Amino acid sequence: METRKMKVFWTVFFIIMLAAFSFNSTQTVAKEPQGVMKLAVHFGSSADWVDPSLPPADMTRFLPLYFFHDALVKPMGDKMHSPSLAESWTSSQDFKVWEFKLREGVKFHNGDVMTAEDVVFTFQRYKGGNAKFLLDKIDKLEAVSPYLFRISFKEPFIDFLDHLIPGSTSIGWIVPKKYIEKVGDAAYKNNPIGCGPYKFVEFEPGVKLVGEAFKEFWRKEPSVKTIEFHFIREASTRFAMLKRGEVAFASAMGGVFLEQLKKEPSLRVGGGLSPNRWTLVPSAQWDPKSPWNDVRVRKAVSLAIDRQAIVDMQFPGAKTIGSIALNGDPEGLVFPPDPYDPEKAKQLLAEAGYPNGFDGGKFYPHAGGPNRAIGEMLANYMKAIGISTETVLLDRPTFFSMRRSGKMKGGVMMEAIGAGSISARTNDFLTYTKNYGNYPEIDALWEQYNNSIDPEERKALIGQIQTMFSEQVVFISLCENKTPAGFGPRLKGNPYGIQGEYPIWYPTPMEDLELNE
Amino acid sequence: MKRYIVRRLLWGIVVLWLVSVFIFAATRIGPDPVLMMADINASAADLDALRDRFGLNEPLLIQYATFVINALKGDFGESLHYGVPAFDIICKRLPASLELIVAAKVISLSIGILGGVLAAVSRRKWIGNSVRIFSFIGLSIPNFVVALLGLLLFSVYWELLPSHGRGGITHLIMPALSLGWYFSAGYTRLTHSSLLGVLNQEYIKLARIKGLPERIVVGKHALKNALIPVITLAGMNLVVMVGAAVAVETVFAWPGLGFLSYQAVMSRDFNVVQGVVLIISTMMVLTNLLVDILYAYIDPRIRFN
Numbered sequence: 001m002e003t004r005k006m007k008v009f010w011t012v013f014f015i016i017m018l019a020a021f022s023f024n025s026t027q028t029v030a031k032e033p034q035g036v037m038k039l040a041v042h043f044g045s046s047a048d049w050v051d052p053s054l055p056p057a058d059m060t061r062f063l064p065l066y067f068f069h070d071a072l073v074k075p076m077g078d079k080m081h082s083p084s085l086a087e088s089w090t091s092s093q094d095f096k097v098w099e100f101k102l103r104e105g106v107k108f109h110n111g112d113v114m115t116a117e118d119v120v121f122t123f124q125r126y127k128g129g130n131a132k133f134l135l136d137k138i139d140k141l142e143a144v145s146p147y148l149f150r151i152s153f154k155e156p157f158i159d160f161l162d163h164l165i166p167g168s169t170s171i172g173w174i175v176p177k178k179y180i181e182k183v184g185d186a187a188y189k190n191n192p193i194g195c196g197p198y199k200f201v202e203f204e205p206g207v208k209l210v211g212e213a214f215k216e217f218w219r220k221e222p223s224v225k226t227i228e229f230h231f232i233r234e235a236s237t238r239f240a241m242l243k244r245g246e247v248a249f250a251s252a253m254g255g256v257f258l259e260q261l262k263k264e265p266s267l268r269v270g271g272g273l274s275p276n277r278w279t280l281v282p283s284a285q286w287d288p289k290s291p292w293n294d295v296r297v298r299k300a301v302s303l304a305i306d307r308q309a310i311v312d313m314q315f316p317g318a319k320t321i322g323s324i325a326l327n328g329d330p331e332g333l334v335f336p337p338d339p340y341d342p343e344k345a346k347q348l349l350a351e352a353g354y355p356n357g358f359d360g361g362k363f364y365p366h367a368g369g370p371n372r373a374i375g376e377m378l379a380n381y382m383k384a385i386g387i388s389t390e391t392v393l394l395d396r397p398t399f400f401s402m403r404r405s406g407k408m409k410g411g412v413m414m415e416a417i418g419a420g421s422i423s424a425r426t427n428d429f430l431t432y433t434k435n436y437g438n439y440p441e442i443d444a445l446w447e448q449y450n451n452s453i454d455p456e457e458r459k460a461l462i463g464q465i466q467t468m469f470s471e472q473v474v475f476i477s478l479c480e481n482k483t484p485a486g487f488g489p490r491l492k493g494n495p496y497g498i499q500g501e502y503p504i505w506y507p508t509p510m511e512d513l514e515l516n517e
Numbered sequence: 518m519k520r521y522i523v524r525r526l527l528w529g530i531v532v533l534w535l536v537s538v539f540i541f542a543a544t545r546i547g548p549d550p551v552l553m554m555a556d557i558n559a560s561a562a563d564l565d566a567l568r569d570r571f572g573l574n575e576p577l578l579i580q581y582a583t584f585v586i587n588a589l590k591g592d593f594g595e596s597l598h599y600g601v602p603a604f605d606i607i608c609k610r611l612p613a614s615l616e617l618i619v620a621a622k623v624i625s626l627s628i629g630i631l632g633g634v635l636a637a638v639s640r641r642k643w644i645g646n647s648v649r650i651f652s653f654i655g656l657s658i659p660n661f662v663v664a665l666l667g668l669l670l671f672s673v674y675w676e677l678l679p680s681h682g683r684g685g686i687t688h689l690i691m692p693a694l695s696l697g698w699y700f701s702a703g704y705t706r707l708t709h710s711s712l713l714g715v716l717n718q719e720y721i722k723l724a725r726i727k728g729l730p731e732r733i734v735v736g737k738h739a740l741k742n743a744l745i746p747v748i749t750l751a752g753m754n755l756v757v758m759v760g761a762a763v764a765v766e767t768v769f770a771w772p773g774l775g776f777l778s779y780q781a782v783m784s785r786d787f788n789v790v791q792g793v794v795l796i797i798s799t800m801m802v803l804t805n806l807l808v809d810i811l812y813a814y815i816d817p818r819i820r821f822n
Contacts, residue, residue, distance in 0.1 A: 044598070044599075044780070046598060046599050046600040047599055047600035047601045048600035049600070054600070129563055130563065131562070131563065131566065132560060132562035132563065132566070133560055133562070189600065189601075205596070205598075205599035205600075205606050206772065206776075206777065206780060207682075207770075207772045230681075230682075230770070231770075232681060233770075233780075234768050234770070236665055236668060236669075236768065237668065237681050237768055237769065237770055239673075240668050240669070240672045240673045240680035240681070241680050241681055243673050244672060244673070244676060244679075244680055246679065246680060246681070395783065396552075396784075398547070400552045401549060401552050
């Protein structure tokens with residue numbers, strides 16, 4: 001009897017152990033990164049972009065950073081300032097000294113452990129976008145302990161965190177000190193080591209960028225073993241690649257391709273929201289002799305634009321807007337977009353003394369992408385209420401060169417306002433419009449805002465500025481920027497994981513990307 | 518003969534120098550290239566730092582001297598757009614371009630010569646008409662339209678061929694056909710007219726009187742002479758093909774020099790533009806030099822002219 005009992009016991013024991021072992025094995029296998037995910041994207045990359053010290057602040061250039069690197073603080077999920085390599089941070093009351101408590105045990109791809117020495121080295125080495133602006137403010141960089149980094153500024157710097165996120169600088173994306181000191185800057189660019197979710201495998205300029213899962217990534221082990229970004233300029237090629245299953249994802253699938261995608265049962269349509277806000281800026285508003293100087297004229301143009309039609313044509317799923325602050329910005333004010341009312345627009349023009357319209361001067365649509373198509377729509381809306389414009393199409397360098405040097409006077413231009421917080425957006429706007437003119441009241445408020453370290457006072461001041469922007473129709477807010485994309489059957493879920501306070505328009509975080517079985 | 522070669526060589530150097538001056542000046546016209554690299558709202562200090570990195574703050578003469586000295590060493594500087602040495606990218610792209618151009622050339626010459634011969638020798642009217650229509654269509658439709666149609670039919674609908682990139686022979690078929698068809702039309706017409714001219718020559722009549730089979734008369738005696746202008750045109754078209762390949766390379770994401778140079782021009786990546794132009798010019802100058810020497814060797818009268 002005892003023997004029998006023992007037999008039953010051991011049998012049950014073995015079955016349980018076997019089941020437990022099988023379960024455990026299955027779990028282990030499932031966790032291993034597997035498969036190759038290929039993504040066709042419409043933009044290219046530079047070798048500069050894999051080194052966080054080099055890239056300018058443009059959003060696109062952060063794709064390789066999210067791929068191979070990690071930052072002290074970065075936009076993730078719903079948060080603009082999400083703790084990443086820094087678990088937490090504090091600032092002194094005068095906002096002159098900031099301390100970052102670093103996450104312990106974070107490893108670079110070569111096995112080195114990330115410490116405060118690496119952070120100090122990263123800050124010292126930085127020469128990317130806004131480098132002079134930021135580095136000139138720094139008084140001292142200290143590795144207080146292996147996991148405590150301290151930065152002291154010469155003046156109070158209340159907006160410091162805003163300058164750690166895409167759109168401003170990449171100074172907070174940490175690189176390995178020992179490795180770079182050993183191999184040098186040039187070699188680092190050819191084989192970058194970071195502490196991001198994917199290890200660098202290959203970069204073929206203008207062709208592809210490849211990474212392999214880094215199993216020891218602190219946040220989570222990536223699910224996909226290899227990710228390949230293929231740089232494909234032609235939309236029809238991206239569409240063909242997606243339809244044939246050669247890629248799991250294709251970006252910038254607007255216009256006819258969007259319609260085709262909707263007809264394909266095996267494909268899905270998605271879209272990544274960008275932090276950019278499209279606006280129309282009448283650059284002639286500061287010229288007292290110009291009709292654009294009259295606020296009623298600017299309001300009339302705002303009422304003449306069918307924002308929803310622009311969204312439906314170019315940015316399906318985006319929202320029309322009446323202000324430029326990002327959702328959830330604590331200092332941002334939200335104004336509703338003006339309705340599409342051409343009759344009221346004509347009435348306002350008549351009141352302003354232009355019942356038959358006027359010559360609106362030159363119109364500069366933003367360079368590249370679908371912007372020319374949007375430009376055509378905007379020119380037609382203005383024409384419909386009698387404002388004729390001469391559309392000037394420019395390539396990207398010429399557009400920026402002219403805009404920067406104030407050569408777009410006497411007309412109206414399209415503008416994508418795309419920095420982080422409303423403070424950064426206001427700064428960008430006021431900086432480049434200085435070449436065209438200014439509103440002394442707004443400038444005075446802006447100076448007061450910059451000199452204040454009282455959060456409540458700052459909020460009130462920037463609120464007043466935003467209200468003046470809106471009341472004076474300094475710019476005409478149009479819509480959000482949402483790029484349509486196609487998802488193939490192999491792609492699991494929604495690859496756009498950062499769509500909250502500071503949305504990112506390409507598939508990221510990379511470690512969250514998944515393939516279907 | 519030696520003097521002739523030296524003279525041609527010196528002319529070649531002068532041509533290359535003129536090309537270097539022209540391309541240097543052309544790439545400096547227009548807006549500042551660093552505006553393409555920098556962020557929209559980059560500060561003046563950021564822009565200056567970028568200009569320093571690429572030597573753009575130097576006077577133009579110094580920039581030109583640096584460019585020439587470095588180019589002689591095979592260093593075209595760093596690509597502004599890609600952030601890697603321009604020479605490395607060009608060397609990586611050159612084999613892909615050569616592969617595409619050779620394949621397109623083989624296709625265009627095969628179709629062109631076969632079509633031209635058929636049109637010239639066939640007594641059936643419909644064959645001649647079909648060849649003419651085929652040539653007309655090839656010349657009329659831009660190669661990017663052919664490429665897009667090919668992509669749509671063979672890749673998207675019938676799923677027979679891959680849609681992009683460089684790989685095996687299947688990757689090459691559509692880009693080479695799209696590029697080759699346009700040129701085949703010209704070869705067809707030239708072969709046709711040239712062969713008709715040769716077939717009326719006395720020595721062809723003699724060959725026929727001697728009772729040689731028609732295929733020998735055409736294939737061995739007439740075609741050889743008729744092909745001289747076709748081969749000359751094919752040689753001249755080599756560089757034209759690099760330019761024509763831009764659209765095809767874009768549609769099929771073929772990593773060749775055509776698309777690279779187009780992108781470089783659009784992004785003011787002058788180091789790459791200068792590199793591509795100089796390398797292609799050097800290849801052309803050397804090819805011409807070789808041909809001139811061969812001509813001079815074959816026909817001594819050329820040396821004295």
